[in-house]
Amino acid sequence: MLPIGATIGIVGGGQLGRMLGLAALDLGFRVHVFAPPDGDNVAFAIAHDTVAAPYEDAAAMAGFAAGVDVLTYEFENVPVGALEGIATAIRPAPAALLKAQDRLVEKAFLAQCGLPVGPHLPVASVADLDAARAQIPDGFLKARRLGYDGKGQARITPETDSEAAFAAIGGAPAILEERIPFVAETSLILARGADGASRAYAMTRNTHEAGILRRTDFPSPIDAALATTAERWVADLCEALDYVGVIGVEFFVTGDPAQPLIANEMAPRVHNTGHWTMDGAATCQFENHIRAIAGWPLGSTQRTADITMVNLIGDDIDELPAHLQNPAALPHVYGKRETRAGRKMGHVNFIASPVDFD
Ligand code: ATP
Numbered sequence: 130m131l132p133i134g135a136t137i138g139i140v141g142g143g144q145l146g147r148m149l150g151l152a153a154l155d156l157g158f159r160v161h162v163f164a165p166p167d168g169d170n171v172a173f174a175i176a177h178d179t180v181a182a183p184y185e186d187a188a189a190m191a192g193f194a195a196g197v198d199v200l201t202y203e204f205e206n207v208p209v210g211a212l213e214g215i216a217t218a219i220r221p222a223p224a225a226l227l228k229a230q231d232r233l234v235e236k237a238f239l240a241q242c243g244l245p246v247g248p249h250l251p252v253a254s255v256a257d258l259d260a261a262r263a264q265i266p267d268g269f270l271k272a273r274r275l276g277y278d279g280k281g282q283a284r285i286t287p288e289t290d291s292e293a294a295f296a297a298i299g300g301a302p303a304i305l306e307e308r309i310p311f312v313a314e315t316s317l318i319l320a321r322g323a324d325g326a327s328r329a330y331a332m333t334r335n336t337h338e339a340g341i342l343r344r345t346d347f348p349s350p351i352d353a354a355l356a357t358t359a360e361r362w363v364a365d366l367c368e369a370l371d372y373v374g375v376i377g378v379e380f381f382v383t384g385d386p387a388q389p390l391i392a393n394e395m396a397p398r399v400h401n402t403g404h405w406t407m408d409g410a411a412t413c414q415f416e417n418h419i420r421a422i423a424g425w426p427l428g429s430t431q432r433t434a435d436i437t438m439v440n441l442i443g444d445d446i447d448e449l450p451a452h453l454q455n456p457a458a459l460p461h462v463y464g465k466r467e468t469r470a471g472r473k474m475g476h477v478n479f480i481a482s483p484v485d486f487d
């Protein structure tokens with residue numbers, strides 16, 4: 130167990146790093162944050178010390194790591210090379226990054242861990258795409274690396290021009306994924322402690338718009354048996370990685386009893402679909418991530434309320450005054466200086482009704 134006053138190092142300076150840092154402060158830790166200098170690093174505001182350098186700056190990363198007791202990350206695209214040779218404990222271990230950074234590797238890994246994945250084919254050229262479309266006429270072309278919030282993706286239908294679609298994702302190595310006609314989307318957020326014990330949160334209904342998460346809701350259409358299955362899958366996946374921390378795995382709900390869930394992707398970090406836990410669970414995902422990486426026992430993941438989380442994207446932040454008038458609305462504002470379309474500026478948790486503890 131890390132002692133009170135130990136230093137947590139967070140790589141990445143966005144809202145996830147900020148909320149992780151706030152949770153760490155609340156448990157009595159010190160917080161250092163490393164982030165590239167060009168970002169609006171809202172996590173810097175809550176840190177005792179900061180390093181602004183490119184992820185690839187090995188000397189800066191080594192200096193940062195030397196000053197902390199455990200290193201974690203809020204961003205799954207941290208270059209793994211930047212973490213090589215670091216003696217400080219890194220949790221979750223970078224093996225998880227290697228699996229999550231490449232969609233083709235990720236899908237193979239999910240399948241290897243027993244999670245059902247949808248049909249997909251690798252695409253490295255326009256010719257590959259044309260060939261793949263014969264098998265998958267209706268789908269999504271996704272760059273294998275560096276996508277988030279629907280970026281690096283192009284919709285493929287029988288009408289799409291292959292050349293334009295491949296150009297739209299930057300001509301990068303990609304996969305063509307079959308479109309899953311889902312009835313809902315959900316996710317499993319699970320915390321795994323340094324002792325291997327794990328606890329899962331309730332599975333919400335997740336609604337995306339234009340590839341960006343708009344809201345999560347509980348109650349959700351996920352029944353208890355399905356949630357138990359998903360929890361077992363993700364616990365197995367974590368065991369394969371000797372994972373320590375919070376992980377998020379996204380699923381499509383198919384409505385087909387033969388295969389009710391299809392895994393979409395995994396995020397080796399706290400996850401936007403877990404932001405409801407800040408106000409709707411006994412211990413939030415940020416606190417449990419910090420507890421896990423510090424070797425502390427996990428807190429209860431028990432849900433305490435029916436709850437809706439709504440992301441404030443771009444101009445949605447202008448609705449903050451109205452939310453402040455609503456006693457059921459609990460806003461979390463990230464403090465970003467500039468509002469941009471598609472940018473996550475904050476979120477609001479709406480408590481519908483409290484529930485009794487089990
Ligand atoms: P995020 O960072 O928000 O998770 P991302 O860029 O990693 O997004 P995905 O999760 O792959 O992208 O896709 C974003 C959304 O686009 C999904 O949540 C879903 O709504 C839709 N989508 C992606 N792939 C498929 C698919 N194969 N079938 C149906 N819908 C899909």
Ligand code: MG
Binds near residue numbers: 379393394
């Ligand atoms: Mg996703």
